[in-house]
Amino acid sequence: MLAWISRLLGLGTAKRQEAEAPNEPAAAQAATISPTPEAEPAPAAEGALLQQVLLDKQRRATGYLFSLQAGRTGQLADQSPRVRALLDDLLIARLLTLAPHWPAQRSAWIAIDDTSLAHGSLPRLAALRTVLHVQPAEPEQAAAPETVSRIRSLQREGIRIGLDAAPGAPWFESLAWLADVFLLDFHQAPATLQRYHAQLGGQFALIPRVATGVDTLDALDAAWKLGCSEAAGAFAQLRGNWQGNRIAPGPLRVAALLARIGSDTENREIAAALKQDMALSYRLLRFVNTASGGLQHTIGSIEQALVLLGREQLYRWLALLVCASAQRGEGDAMMETALVRARMLEVLADRVAPEARDDLFVTGLFSQLDMLLQVPMETALEPLALTPAVREALLGRRGPCADWLAVAEAGDNSDPVALLVACRKLGIPAMRAASARITALAWVHSLAAAPDTQAA
Template identity: 30%
Template structure:
């Protein structure tokens, strides 16, 4: 019911690029799947982070994969090669092809990985390899460049962060599809070569703004000198949009939704709830359209709020309205991004719940779902959730980071940020393993993608 609930709700919301899952069979597209037999899993790393990259319309279109390499840098080519194989093996074990059905991935590898056969087992259509700089004293020789050319001939694309190279590598840079501008690095290292020199020398390469941490940095990428070169953006983008959006406000439909949710939690009689729906004809139309979709399987058409309450139940109607809070502003890219973030958190936390307790899993889902309500409504979180009278464990986790759900909420936030230093102790405290956590998080991301994509396709068919 929950999946149908969300599918029906997201129909017609925030159209993304209508991209079909990759069916590529050329070199580099081979991924294990159903019917191919079960291969022996490759050795895996611990938790592998995948953080979103946004396009200029501020839609999530790619992920930046990363993993903590330990306390010190890798010292030898052998260490780099071993690490690369672990990274590539981990992604293959995750069946990354499914995760990238609608998105791209930036995967960090060393120059030595260009000779590794595992590199060609990830889908060329979806993967862009981010090349790490050579070790001290190493040079990029002709054989590695030839290997790079062959991989590009098979459709692979590559990215580098020029500021991390000791000297300009003209032969390497001119082959790159993306240059990375890291705003967390010292400003002179980052901005001067990119905004003044590299555009003229390598005009075809597109730029990725990485670790964007302020509204000024985001505005520079979108509107400043060299903004035409920027194609993708990484960092805490969604919280920054509020300061750039002059039209940010809570609209009338959102206020009505919050009031109805308050009435439902207060167990108010159906007459008062129906009166609230009648104040907003669009909201009433959306409810009746949802409840009469074939996937709900009701024998006759529902025409009243009273019938809707009887058939759906108050809890299901409450969930539907929770989703509708995010979809009220269909033109707002920020709302769409917050919806995806909340879905990922909600699904991931639900996965961490006790399989024997439906109530706990539902409350964990609600915790993740409402964790971004402050950003959506532009209010402090305690004020935003106050009308909803949420269960005590949900409120404790959201407002005080305490109580029964606190560690699982903290783990969801740490996984989202790719913060291994926070993930490790939380995993130990919850008596979990990093490998399933990576799997759970990847499945949550995939689930959110599928929900949003199905909603888009449903609108196209309407």
């Protein structure tokens, strides 16, 4: 169980979000989830923010790979130096907002053009345990003396430098002696990777390696054999063959309660069901008394807790418990991804489809429920009372919620074209999706960093 689950909801959350949302006319029906058309962003300012989780051999999250890529109308644009510089500036500015609650055990890997190494704010990124993934504007030319000087200056400030492994290339050879880590791109041919492995082992045996573009389990196995200590790629989203698996008793009991709330069961029946599960009743009372610290008396009964929370907050709390019931090492990384998606979609909906906010939060939260519980998605959703829009999105990526989920998933899957297409389909500027992702990640980190955190 994530230790900070009890802080994910507060009694003032719903009212606070309503106060923050602009006063826009509500859409006719929540099920349509029709976003208000947005003004077209300037092409140079349109960027697709990609964020992949970096995992170690135990599938524990160790960092994030961030990049902001230019594009328009679903096609990646040619990135002129001016556009690349603008995107690097936007990426740095957004990532700096994560610094206050950045987890001590995570690193931020930031893809940046070598022409942006002089950016004045880069030293401040040391708070994120940053590794700058420096990419050359001219890979066939040796790095300029000023590039070397800037890299050494940033390293003195606590910034680490990562280079794409390319032994023999002039730019790589001119900077390899300065690198803190090498990145092996597994989209390259296996023979090329084997050659790089041999060359790096001979010249730079002590410099760690990280694998990117690892899309299959075979590629992951190859990454470990080639000496990589961490890996990122589509392998983290692969589903197993879980046919025949059943939901464990713990999350199944929570799911049954969730279904009662979704089907408008009366509070007295919900309270009676809760009282049959002593552990869940204890968690609920502990949560309510922690979240309602301003009250002058302790909430001592389930009935009082239900009245104080309200059905919407109780639904969210139980939904979070269903996800958090995964007790595997990789479960925390998946849970974090699900929470970021949930909050990201909620933030995006605040301005353009506020009536759909709850559906979109649940869609993002349950988008990896099958992976968390290691059962088919149909099995995972069977005991839950979900709206048709949420169920369609999760089972078949169809319906009104599916378009929104596609925005979050494309950013996680390092697919800039799909992300830009999804944003255009909804009429949302890609940079708004980028801001929502950073806001969501900061929210999750702030919860984890809270000093008075207690287990749910």
